Amino acid sequence: MEGRRGVSFMKYGSVLSLFVVLLAYWFRSPQKAVLDNRLDAVLSSLLRAERKVGVNNAAKPKVAVGFGGCVDLIVDGVSLLNKIGLSSTDQPLHHDYIENAQQLAQSFAYFFAPGAAAERFVMNDTLFSELVEASRELPGNRWTVGGNAPVMAGRMATEGCDVLLGGSFSPDFTDVLSQHITVAGNTVEEPDIHLILEYPSGASWGPYTSRRANRYIVHSDDHNPYLDSMEHFAEKLKDFNADLLVVGGLQMMDSFPFQPGERKALLSRLATLLSTSSPQIGVHFEMASFVEEDLMEDLLQLVIPHADSLGMNEQELPNLLSLLKGSNITVLSDPNPRVATVLDQMRELYRLINQRYKDMGDADEENGTNSAGARAKPLTRLHVHTLAFQAMIVKRGSQWKNTMSATAKASLTAYRHVCGSVDIDPSKARLIMDDSFSISRQEGSQRIPLQETRPVSCWDEEDYQICVAPVLVCTEVYQTAGGGDNISAAGLVLQI
Ligand SMILES: *[C@@H]1O[C@H](CO)[C@@H](O)[C@H](O)[C@H]1NC(C)=O
Numbered sequence: 001m002e003g004r005r006g007v008s009f010m011k012y013g014s015v016l017s018l019f020v021v022l023l024a025y026w027f028r029s030p031q032k033a034v035l036d037n038r039l040d041a042v043l044s045s046l047l048r049a050e051r052k053v054g055v056n057n058a059a060k061p062k063v064a065v066g067f068g069g070c071v072d073l074i075v076d077g078v079s080l081l082n083k084i085g086l087s088s089t090d091q092p093l094h095h096d097y098i099e100n101a102q103q104l105a106q107s108f109a110y111f112f113a114p115g116a117a118a119e120r121f122v123m124n125d126t127l128f129s130e131l132v133e134a135s136r137e138l139p140g141n142r143w144t145v146g147g148n149a150p151v152m153a154g155r156m157a158t159e160g161c162d163v164l165l166g167g168s169f170s171p172d173f174t175d176v177l178s179q180h181i182t183v184a185g186n187t188v189e190e191p192d193i194h195l196i197l198e199y200p201s202g203a204s205w206g207p208y209t210s211r212r213a214n215r216y217i218v219h220s221d222d223h224n225p226y227l228d229s230m231e232h233f234a235e236k237l238k239d240f241n242a243d244l245l246v247v248g249g250l251q252m253m254d255s256f257p258f259q260p261g262e263r264k265a266l267l268s269r270l271a272t273l274l275s276t277s278s279p280q281i282g283v284h285f286e287m288a289s290f291v292e293e294d295l296m297e298d299l300l301q302l303v304i305p306h307a308d309s310l311g312m313n314e315q316e317l318p319n320l321l322s323l324l325k326g327s328n329i330t331v332l333s334d335p336n337p338r339v340a341t342v343l344d345q346m347r348e349l350y351r352l353i354n355q356r357y358k359d360m361g362d363a364d365e366e367n368g369t370n371s372a373g374a375r376a377k378p379l380t381r382l383h384v385h386t387l388a389f390q391a392m393i394v395k396r397g398s399q400w401k402n403t404m405s406a407t408a409k410a411s412l413t414a415y416r417h418v419c420g421s422v423d424i425d426p427s428k429a430r431l432i433m434d435d436s437f438s439i440s441r442q443e444g445s446q447r448i449p450l451q452e453t454r455p456v457s458c459w460d461e462e463d464y465q466i467c468v469a470p471v472l473v474c475t476e477v478y479q480t481a482g483g484g485d486n487i488s489a490a491g492l493v494l495q496i
């Protein structure tokens, strides 16, 4: 018996090893080997750039992060829709918020095919409960701490900062946060739940195939839209001596059925909080998937003027820009934009926001007043995270340090987050940025080659520096949701 098994194993074994050798040969074909070497070189150079500066552990940076948070329930999006028997629609359609299952199908289809990140409020409690119940029963579901503020806070605590987090959480939720995070807010019994419908690249739902991995988020929050931790947060902020104040999570106010004037009052309160914090404290605002134009207008008036720094993805950048240029907001943009396109949009956004700042100051001067304009701040930092690359604009001589290393760290964090692993395995990574990129779409613009040994390209323009780093795109996706927050926070920690 034993012998026979041995023989047959050997027989199969040699066939198997021949196959393995052939496979290895195929994988090691010259072209692939060159690619592998290139990836290895980029990886080790990014790691070197990241290590060049560290977080100052002796004097731990103090970061205050608001607002809100939730429990994320992460599921495979297509499996969930199949489970609730929602068949694919032939009519992909954008909706500001979701009232019934049909709208969910249309909205999901709208973002799923291009693979664009989106987040929508569900106005129908029955539907939302049904979705949560179905998700609970789906095999492979996962629960995690979610929301922009807790994720950014978590990343900053992990990187060695002391963090004050503004949010109203349940005791269970607070228990799982890092010991370096102090919570300021009310205690609530039931945390808000966000349903994260993840999908890999190439997933199919009816006639649709996703062009890249991403997620579609639905929520139906009771607490977050009211920023109800703001008073506690403001109180604790006074003695916290923050080096940096980070604001995120405001998209929970989007399309929420507020009483008239209620949202504006909340954002005015936030504006006061930001403008009365010490001018030395840097303020970072993390954008998100906003669709309600009135809310965006309020942000432009009440929040963005108080921010020194903005973070956003490739969808949020054109959205904000088109609003600033007086057009309608853009709900869906190219999920894989070129470097030149993004840089042009960034330059324009940077210029327009600083122009508004200047205009506000001039208006105040003419009127002899010293109101909102005087308290507003110029924009000195802009970070855009995309699938293929990270890009930053930082004003020369501003408080933000180490832009090159921060861009490298942001890039590595993108892989780490999406693959769910601190260590980077080049066999699970892919470079999708081109061998060289043009710094603008204007004709005759300079092209910059991607150098493996110096993958982060930085150069000066006007009064700022621009840095661009390629992302080692993770090919075995663990999670996309929360990526922007992890990436933004990782970039910030090296700059304070
Ligand atoms: C809310 O969702 C439930 C369950 O899907 C549905 O039966 C109901 O018609 C929806 N309500 C509205 C107002 O669309």
Ligand SMILES: *[C@@H]1O[C@H](CO)[C@@H](O)[C@H](O)[C@H]1NC(C)=O
Pocket (backbone or CB within 6 Å): 150, 151, 152, 153, 154, 155, 156, 158, 416, 417, 418, 420, 421, 479, 482, 486
């Ligand atoms: C994002 O950051 C949070 C907080 O540090 C961390 O718990 C989480 O693991 C990160 N996400 C992933 C998928 O790595």
Ligand SMILES: *[C@@H]1O[C@H](CO)[C@@H](O)[C@H](O)[C@H]1NC(C)=O
Pocket (backbone or CB within 6 Å): 327, 328
């Ligand atoms: C902007 O939106 C409004 C209202 O939705 C619409 O009537 C108008 O046609 C849009 N304009 C453009 C330029 O898309």
Ligand SMILES: *[C@@H]1O[C@H](CO)[C@@H](O)[C@H](O)[C@H]1NC(C)=O
Pocket (backbone or CB within 6 Å): 363, 364, 366, 367
């Ligand atoms: C001066 O203040 C008034 C009232 O606040 C405002 O309407 C006006 O636009 C300001 N002047 C200028 C030149 O902006």
